[in-house]
Amino acid sequence: MITIHVDKIRKQFGSTVAVDDASFSVKKGRIFGLLGPNGAGKTTTIRMINYIILQDSGTITINGMKVSPKTQKMIGYMPEERGLYKKMKVGEQLLYLARLKGLNSTDAREKIRYWLNRFDASDWHSKKVGELSKGMSQKIQFIATIVHDPDIYIFDEPFSGLDPINSELLKKIIIELKSAGKTILFSTHRMEQVEQMCDDICLFNNGKVVLTGNLRQVKKDFGKNTVLLEFEGDPSFLDHLENVRMNNRSNNFAEIRLLNDQDPQSILVKAMESVQIQRFQLVEPSLNEIFISTVGEDNIKNMEVLTN
Amino acid sequence: MNWRQIFLVLQREYLTRVKSKGFIWATILVPIGFVVFVGIVFFISIWESDTTFEIGILDETGVMAEALTELNPARYVDYSSLSADSLRSLVQQEEITGFIQMDEENIEAGKNLELIYSGSGGIQLLTSIRTDMREVIRQERLRRANVSPEIRQIYDASIQVDSRRLTRTGDEQDDDTIFLSIIGMIMGIVIFGAIFSYGGYVTRGVIEEKTSRIIEVIVSSVKPIELLTGKMAGVGALALTQFTVWILAFLGLTAVMGPVAAMVMDPAEGLANTELSEAQSEIPALLDLPAIDTSLFVYFIIFFVLGYLLYSSLFAAIGSASDSETDTQQLMLPVGAPIFIAYFIMLHTWRSPDSTLSVVSSIIPFFSPILMITRIAITEVPFWQIGLSILLMILTFAGTMWLSARIYKIGILSYGNSVGFKDLYRWIRQ
Numbered sequence: 222m223i224t225i226h227v228d229k230i231r232k233q234f235g236s237t238v239a240v241d242d243a244s245f246s247v248k249k250g251r252i253f254g255l256l257g258p259n260g261a262g263k264t265t266t267i268r269m270i271n272y273i274i275l276q277d278s279g280t281i282t283i284n285g286m287k288v289s290p291k292t293q294k295m296i297g298y299m300p301e302e303r304g305l306y307k308k309m310k311v312g313e314q315l316l317y318l319a320r321l322k323g324l325n326s327t328d329a330r331e332k333i334r335y336w337l338n339r340f341d342a343s344d345w346h347s348k349k350v351g352e353l354s355k356g357m358s359q360k361i362q363f364i365a366t367i368v369h370d371p372d373i374y375i376f377d378e379p380f381s382g383l384d385p386i387n388s389e390l391l392k393k394i395i396i397e398l399k400s401a402g403k404t405i406l407f408s409t410h411r412m413e414q415v416e417q418m419c420d421d422i423c424l425f426n427n428g429k430v431v432l433t434g435n436l437r438q439v440k441k442d443f444g445k446n447t448v449l450l451e452f453e454g455d456p457s458f459l460d461h462l463e464n465v466r467m468n469n470r471s472n473n474f475a476e477i478r479l480l481n482d483q484d485p486q487s488i489l490v491k492a493m494e495s496v497q498i499q500r501f502q503l504v505e506p507s508l509n510e511i512f513i514s515t516v517g518e519d520n521i522k523n524m525e526v527l528t529n
Numbered sequence: 530m531n532w533r534q535i536f537l538v539l540q541r542e543y544l545t546r547v548k549s550k551g552f553i554w555a556t557i558l559v560p561i562g563f564v565v566f567v568g569i570v571f572f573i574s575i576w577e578s579d580t581t582f583e584i585g586i587l588d589e590t591g592v593m594a595e596a597l598t599e600l601n602p603a604r605y606v607d608y609s610s611l612s613a614d615s616l617r618s619l620v621q622q623e624e625i626t627g628f629i630q631m632d633e634e635n636i637e638a639g640k641n642l643e644l645i646y647s648g649s650g651g652i653q654l655l656t657s658i659r660t661d662m663r664e665v666i667r668q669e670r671l672r673r674a675n676v677s678p679e680i681r682q683i684y685d686a687s688i689q690v691d692s693r694r695l696t697r698t699g700d701e702q703d704d705d706t707i708f709l710s711i712i713g714m715i716m717g718i719v720i721f722g723a724i725f726s727y728g729g730y731v732t733r734g735v736i737e738e739k740t741s742r743i744i745e746v747i748v749s750s751v752k753p754i755e756l757l758t759g760k761m762a763g764v765g766a767l768a769l770t771q772f773t774v775w776i777l778a779f780l781g782l783t784a785v786m787g788p789v790a791a792m793v794m795d796p797a798e799g800l801a802n803t804e805l806s807e808a809q810s811e812i813p814a815l816l817d818l819p820a821i822d823t824s825l826f827v828y829f830i831i832f833f834v835l836g837y838l839l840y841s842s843l844f845a846a847i848g849s850a851s852d853s854e855t856d857t858q859q860l861m862l863p864v865g866a867p868i869f870i871a872y873f874i875m876l877h878t879w880r881s882p883d884s885t886l887s888v889v890s891s892i893i894p895f896f897s898p899i900l901m902i903t904r905i906a907i908t909e910v911p912f913w914q915i916g917l918s919i920l921l922m923i924l925t926f927a928g929t930m931w932l933s934a935r936i937y938k939i940g941i942l943s944y945g946n947s948v949g950f951k952d953l954y955r956w957i958r959q
Contacts, residue, residue: 234959235955235959268745268942271749272749273745273749273942274942290531290534290752293749293750294750298745298746298749299746300742300745300746300749302742302745302944303742303743303745303746304741304742304743304746305741305743305746306545306737306738306741306743307737307741308545309545317537317541318746318747318750320537321534321537321747321750321751322750365746
């Protein structure tokens, strides 16, 4: 069953086309990754799904309904640019945000109490957000996103700016939401970070959808054509390899994508001549690699961002 | 537009501010300040004539010194027995403030008198000495001319113009033009200040939501136009709360002020009898304020609300296009300018409320909130002018709100670039 259906949407700001004829579907109960470099059009797309800005053409439906203030209430949204009213107390603030999402005060209060307890944050109820540490206010932000218990969750670059503890907490929440049958869509430019979490993906580049589908299937289609090499010794032999692309390279590690049916054995031979091999593994390509080979190196706007 | 959402926003805007210490203090301190101000004016009026300036009279006519000391014994002293030089040294030693030498020529030939003095006392002293001198010389001349008492009486009579207002309905009222002019000016100034300060609340509120980055969370639940409306209404409700408290405090204080002042006066028996009676006659003039028509307060609220809506919609747009308060300055100029122009015209209007400039400017929507209320307070403004100005303000507000909503909805999600008028124009067209 399809929860979010995006059909041929387009959005233009002045002369810039931010999203161009993008289509994809998010299935119920799955984790969907919207991936691509910064400036690819992910946030614009997410804002249109959230009915914050309107598309110039195309349609977006949530559970079959066109996006509207009504569909907004079915979504818990955590934007990339996030924050809270600094001078408001935690409890009042959560109550306000929950009521804006359509809850009545009684239900809202009960849910707020539940979630504050869950995060060991009951003591913060009467504290002003400005008095909280950054990590604490991030937790309050999570609660603000999920307090009205929607069926759909959208996180825009959720892990950027989170401390490690809260990153783990958020991952846990996402997995937990999924097992409760909720639908989750999140965007990120750090592809390696989310490989383990996503069921389905959609790759964005320059406002266009370049690839979408089930992550396992996508990877399978690309075949086992990537070598992971771990070694000790002088890494300069890597520069002399032909018909390959280096994706992730350091002094004792390399992720090598084989091009033009290059035989992995020949790489092993060359490596053995120059260094001490500690690991040699033939694997499916990483999402990064899939993205690069789909759009072509020259077409990526923000290469640096993508690979670091 | 979803009214529930607007109401929730309004409620938040109102409650977070009305509970803030700054608001509570301002609401309390202004009436206290008013009492203190009136109190100061009151006590100044009682002890005004505390210091006396002694003026020596070197009289060669034999009549003037007596007439002057009779007129004001505290001020004029007969020093005719001394020489001009010794009087000079008295002034230098600051024994006396100054002296005047008088002879027959001053009376008969109208020669100018000369006051030699240390320079203290100011204009008030000079004016009153001048009046005294004219008075005694005129009296002496009349006496010498053997004018009959009837004619002297004619000269003594000082005719005053009492004014009474005849209203359209045929009532005659005591004329309070001077009092009402001051009220009109105060109301104009209050609206001028209120538009800026509450408009500032709106601007800062919009910027706060941008800088704290909560705005996108909010607009994922509320339409920008609902947020804007709720915000303006919330701050507007705050303003009305404050004004209601102030108006009630003003009415209450003016009602009790008379009796309180009378109580204060009783223990002040140390004052000389004449001074006391003089002071008592001044108190009613100061404290027995003419009643202000309730309709004037109603108009005040109407014009404030419309002016506030008109300008705060623009202030909100400015806030949405800025990342910080310092960013607002460039954009603030064209919005602030009409308020200042209206303020300067008001400084003319309160003295001449029916001049063409006053009438025409008071109908221009951006000036009306300040100028029309000043005119309504002071003069009989034809109803069509009031009605027209209200209608034009409502229409203009519809326009500014439309404009503002278009800028606001894009501005709140734009960060980083300093926005100019070109960008605003593009946003409006988008």
